[in-house]
Amino acid sequence: MTENQKKQTPAAADDENHIIAERRAKLAKLRAEGVAYPNDFVRKDLFGDLRAAYGDKSREELEAANIEVAVAGRMMLKRGMGKAAFATVHHFTGDMQYFLTPADVGEETYAFFKSLDLGDIIAAQGVLFRTNKGELSVRVKKLRLMTKSIRPLPDKHKGLSDPEACCRQRYTDLIINEESRSRFATRFKAVSAVRRFMEQNRFVEVETPMLNPIPGGANAKPCITHHNALDIDQYLRIAPELYLKRLVVGGFERVFELNRCFRNEGIDTRHNPEFTTIEFYATYWTYRNQIDFTEKLLRYVAREATGSEVLNYQGVEIDLSKPFDQLTPVQAILKYAPQYTEENLKDEAFLRKELARLGAPQREDVGLGALVMALFEETAESKLIQPTFIVDYPVEISPLARASDTDPTTTERFELFIYGRETANGFSELNDPDDQARRFQAQADAKARGDDEAMYYDADYIRALEYGLPPTAGCGIGIDRFVMLLTNASSIREVLLFPAMRPEAGC
Numbered sequence: 001m002t003e004n005q006k007k008q009t010p011a012a013a014d015d016e017n018h019i020i021a022e023r024r025a026k027l028a029k030l031r032a033e034g035v036a037y038p039n040d041f042v043r044k045d046l047f048g049d050l051r052a053a054y055g056d057k058s059r060e061e062l063e064a065a066n067i068e069v070a071v072a073g074r075m076m077l078k079r080g081m082g083k084a085a086f087a088t089v090h091h092f093t094g095d096m097q098y099f100l101t102p103a104d105v106g107e108e109t110y111a112f113f114k115s116l117d118l119g120d121i122i123a124a125q126g127v128l129f130r131t132n133k134g135e136l137s138v139r140v141k142k143l144r145l146m147t148k149s150i151r152p153l154p155d156k157h158k159g160l161s162d163p164e165a166c167c168r169q170r171y172t173d174l175i176i177n178e179e180s181r182s183r184f185a186t187r188f189k190a191v192s193a194v195r196r197f198m199e200q201n202r203f204v205e206v207e208t209p210m211l212n213p214i215p216g217g218a219n220a221k222p223c224i225t226h227h228n229a230l231d232i233d234q235y236l237r238i239a240p241e242l243y244l245k246r247l248v249v250g251g252f253e254r255v256f257e258l259n260r261c262f263r264n265e266g267i268d269t270r271h272n273p274e275f276t277t278i279e280f281y282a283t284y285w286t287y288r289n290q291i292d293f294t295e296k297l298l299r300y301v302a303r304e305a306t307g308s309e310v311l312n313y314q315g316v317e318i319d320l321s322k323p324f325d326q327l328t329p330v331q332a333i334l335k336y337a338p339q340y341t342e343e344n345l346k347d348e349a350f351l352r353k354e355l356a357r358l359g360a361p362q363r364e365d366v367g368l369g370a371l372v373m374a375l376f377e378e379t380a381e382s383k384l385i386q387p388t389f390i391v392d393y394p395v396e397i398s399p400l401a402r403a404s405d406t407d408p409t410t411t412e413r414f415e416l417f418i419y420g421r422e423t424a425n426g427f428s429e430l431n432d433p434d435d436q437a438r439r440f441q442a443q444a445d446a447k448a449r450g451d452d453e454a455m456y457y458d459a460d461y462i463r464a465l466e467y468g469l470p471p472t473a474g475c476g477i478g479i480d481r482f483v484m485l486l487t488n489a490s491s492i493r494e495v496l497l498f499p500a501m502r503p504e505a506g507c
Contacts, residue, residue, distance in 0.1 A: 019152045023117055027148045041123045041144060044070040048093025050128065051136060059130040069138055071096060072123035072146060074175065075116060076153075085113060086137075089122065092181070097137040098124055109143050119149030119175075163491075167499050180494075183487040186305050187495055190483055193304035194258060194278055197297050203254040203280055208243035210236060210260065216461065217241030217400070219443075219453045220263040223273065236262035240279050241400065241474065242461045245429060248281050248472055249464045256280035258479070269491040270421060273500050276479040281429070285473035287401075287412040290426040291389055294416060294475050295324050298387075298423075298482065305486050313419055313485050316385060324387040324416070329376045332390055337379035345372055365449065369394020369409060384417035393427075399439040399455060401427035423482055426475030433465035 030036040050069065054062065073091035080086075087098040102110040104126075116122065125142040154176050166173040166180065173180045195205065213232065215222035217239030227234050240257050247255050258278040265271055282289070299320045303309050309321035327335065330345055344350050351371040355362055358378045362371055373394060384390075393413040395403055401411035413427035430436050440462070443455035483495040493499040 016152060020150055023148065023150045023152075026115065026117075027150065030145070030148065036148065038144065038146060041072065041146060042070060043072045043123065046093045047071065047073065047089075047091045047096040050096065051094055054128055055136055057130075059134075062129050062136075065128075067128040068125070069128060070123070070125050071138060072121065074149075075118055075120050075122050078113075078116070078118065080114070085110070087113075087122070089124075090175070097131070097135050098122075098126075098140050098143075099129075099131065099137045100140045100143065104139060104141055105143055112145075113143055116145060117149060117152075119151070119153045120145055121147035121149070163493070164501075167493050167496075167501060168504060170497055183489060183495060184497065186487050187483045190301050190305040190486055191258065191276075191479065193301045194297070194479070196304075197300050198256045198278075198280060201254070201293070203256045203282070204252060206244070206247060206252065206255050206257055207259070208237075208240045208247075208257055210262075212237050214456045214458050216455055216458050217243075218263075219397075219399075219455060221265060221452050223262045223264045238263050239277075239476065241476070242458060244279055244281050245469060245472065245474070246461065246464045248283060249467055249469050253283040253470070254281070267500060269493075270481065272480070272492050272496055275492075275496075277476050278479060279474060279476040281472055281474040283470040283472050285428075286471075287391075287414055287426055287428045287473050290473040290475045291324075291326070291391075291414055294424050294426065294477065295387075298416075298477070301482070302486060311485060311488075313488055314490060316419065318386065318418060318485065320387060324389055326389045326391055326414075328392045329372055329380075329390055332380040332384070332388075333372070333376055335380070336383040337375075340375075340379075345375070351375060363451075365446070367394075367396050369396045373397055381417060381422075382420040385419055387416060387418045389414045389416050396442075398427065399443050400430055400436075402430045402432075403435070418482075418485060421481055422478070423485075424475055424477040426473065429469065429472040429474055431465060431469035431472065433462050436465055437462050 027036060050071075054067065057065070071089075073089040073096065075087050076090045076095070077088040078085065083101060085100045087100070089096050089098055100110060100113055105113070123144045123146050124138055124140045126138045126140040129137060129139045131137050154172065166177070174184070198205070211225070211227070211234040213234060215235040215238045217237070218241070220238040222235040222238050225234055225236065226232070239261055240259070244255055244257060256278055259276070260274055261277055262274050265273060267273065299309050302311060302320050309319070311318045311320065330342070333340055333345060334342070344354075346368070348368050348371060351368070352362060355371065355374055355378065360374055360378050362374055376390070391414045392404070392410045393401065393415070395409055395411050398411040398413050401413040404410045404412055411427060414425075415422050416424035430439070440455065440457040444457045447454040447456070480492050480495055483489070484492060487495060489495050
């Protein structure tokens with residue numbers, strides 16, 4: 001039950017039921033008279049296009065041009081004024097005003113219009129004109145009801161303000177709330193811009209399985225399902241990485257996939273069990289090339305989706321136009337938590353004691369690198385407000401990344417943080433099949449010890465590497481989190497059309 005439902009008084013519920021009953025009576029009359037839900041109207045014009053083409057024309061210019069239109073949309077407001085009536089009609093490209101008089105449409109149609117309800121979808125044929133108040137409008141000559149709205153819309157001025165109701169009834173949220181419509185329009189622009197940028201840089205878009213026999217490509221707890229015909233358990237993918245690199249082995253040297261991943265994890269303002277990412281791989285690149293490319297990609301998408309490379313997020317200016325900062329995990333800790341010394345960060349006993357004090361005790365089997373990263377997460381991560389690449393991660397927490405040739409304890413890996421949130425993760429790919437096999441085995445051993453986020457041993461992927469993976473670098477970007485930044489959304493649920501929620505009673 002939503003908060004709105006909990007707060008709804010019996011009287012309010014009775015009023016709503018009464019309105020629905022009245023509208024159903026109108027629908028019954030429509031059914032008795034003919035086709036209640038017609039589908040033969042040909043819409044020729046969109047409100048947004050009409051405003052773009054004729055919004056600057058004067059009343060006299062419109063009258064001389066005699067522009068005939070055929071339009072349709074959802075009625076959001078209506079009012080009468082003497083022997084004339086007005087309706088504000090909404091379409092996703094914008095709003096338009098309908099103007100009706102008995103002289104233009106006839107007494108019968110005029111009376112029928114007055115019986116229509118807010119939320120009804122109405123089509124009109126007429127001519128464009130400008131009212132005495134200067135509003136671009138359609139002088140209606142013919143009017144038709146295309147779809148009867150049975151349920152009353154929320155109050156136009158109060159809107160649909162309960163966040164849970166907005167998520168559960170996204171259809172109503174989008175009808176009523178301009179802010180939501182704008183937010184998702186920005187999301188759609190961002191996704192389109194991502195694809196455009198990738199294609200401009202000679203990447204090809206591919207599709208890989210969402211049902212996997214072995215979950216791989218990330219450390220995460222998977223969602224499990226069962227396939228009846230094969231009689232096997234399968235896993236909703238946690239990342240497409242291993243399949244994408246199989247394609248690189250096969251000769252597709254620049255690939256990307258923009259699609260859903262699934263992780264059996266908690267739900268909060270930054271996490272949803274179903275989420276959208278883009279992963280992309282390029283041969284003969286290192287993680288340094290991926291760092292440069294990722295920065296350019298995000299800057300391009302921000303500009304295309306919002307018109308600016310400088311964003312205001314939760315009252316903080318985030319500047320994507322400047323070169324992003326780069327720090328190692330140790331450098332980040334020393335910068336943002338100066339109470340620690342380099343000697344502290346080399347002392348495993350100190351780190352264990354300090355993490356326990358901070359309320360983040362670590363398992364006994366983790367090593368120094370993982371302890372340093374845990375301290376980074378506790379003390380520095382949230383302070384990375386401006387875009388910052390954290391580079392050179394420990395091998396033990398990077399099972400798919402290539403180890404540095406100069407320091408075998410670290411990998412050529414980066415993560416990008418913006419406003420204290422991980423936004424991207426990339427690295428030079430590990431293409432040594434023997435090293436990868438050892439890393440998989442270490443992960444499998446950790447899983448056997450109870451780490452349910454550790455990876456499985458993927459023998460087929462090892463076989464693919466044995467055919468030869470060229471030097472390659474890859475990156476994954478969380479689309480939802482980046483859209484949060486672009487749209488100033490405080491919760492991931494605000495940028496997902498249908499976020500995960502408990503089933504609603506009675507639905």
